[in-house]
Amino acid sequence: MTQQKQSLVVFSAHSGDFVWRAGGAIALSASRGDDVHVICLSFGERGESQGLWRREGMTLDEAKRIRRDEATQAAETLGADIDFLDLGDYPLRVDDAAFNRIVELLRLYRADTIITHVANDPYNRDHNLAHETLLQARMVAQAMGHLTDNPPIGAPQVLMFEPHQPEMCGFSVDLLLDITEVFDRKQAAMKCMGAQDHLVDYYTELAGRRGVQAVRNGGAKSITHAEAHARLFPVVGSELI
Template identity: 55%
Template sequence: MNQKSALIVSAHSADFVWRAGGAAALYAERGWRVHILCLSFGERGESAKLWKQADMSLETVKRIRRDESEQAAAILGASISFLDCGDYPLRVGDEALFKIVDAYRQLRPEFVLTHSFKDPYNFDHPLANHLALEARIIAQAHGHNPAEPVIGAPPVFLFEPHQPEQCEWKPETFLDISPVWEKKYRAFQIMGAQEHLWEYYTRAGLQRGAQASRNSSKNIKYAEAFQCVYPRVADDLL
């Protein structure tokens, strides 16, 4: 039996932890291969705590953020790779775009998780969204590297941005991550450069858990929320 897989396209090296760490851990525990593709290390805009240290350098920040992300991914049970496209600003040419396409074709994910369409506080995030969706389309094109098999149409879910109302993001799917919450929180604790976000995303997990409970017959403590990009296709409505 072939192992199922999922792909997470993360703009920065910690985004996946806060926003989709529960999904990564949950599906990894189910035996799926979960791969995280980080477009950058978040070395400029998301590493303020490190830059406040004396004699800090860009390469040192990158190394620290990479080490943190690899440790966090290991806790969640996921594999991880980096494109090192920079951040603030994130800039991606066709060479890097085609590497994302390669990830789609090699992994052949059952679903994809990435950022919201809009984020007026961080332009790297909607760019990551655009790249994830564009790469998906190219990976479906028979004329792109025609010797390779094309992919199908994996659903894409947008994980929760830091300020959802300002990003015009709406929760449409709640995933119960209560069984793997401790793993997600352990991954939080690896991200020392952004310690200020630990409590924030703990509260977000509890809030979405409460909403998930209200929208089901289950008692859910922690949840992650997602917005759907494409119509869901199912055999029934349950």
């Protein structure tokens, strides 16, 4: 029986977030033939480009260009397309025009599942705004009376990927996603992100720890790498498992 093609949207505050925290989910979905789209609100050019600002003569425009190139290469490596909204960072600001574009993109891509940030990250309030913006845009994209070029959407599930310091963000894992078969692709995508290359080892080690936990929670013994995610809405079914 052929599995029905799905659509996945990853809603990322900065150009690196989708790689570190959902790269495995993206690569896994793409490897199964699903449509995968990344909506990137900013390049993270001010606050998330430490490696770039150590270079002599760095400018904001050059930081944006480099970050865009890195994220484009990473998305291609994972098997996704990517939209850049260039809304700035530290702080991120979403005006009416940007919000309307997000609504239109959600209607265009008709996601079965959306992955984004947690609701409350005390270290990075850009992530909070991305979370709230996604939920508001999802709500508006469902409204029959909000007329756009594309028709209203249904009720896609929203998952939250693991934040950098989960214990400080109230993050509780309810999905350990086995990414063993695509981890090499996630690792290659992470290596594209030269402006934050200090995070490659961290997220490689985290995937290994989550893989151990996946096995301990009933997963196959062949699992070596996993990502942690949390569902926002209930899962509907006719069985308890």
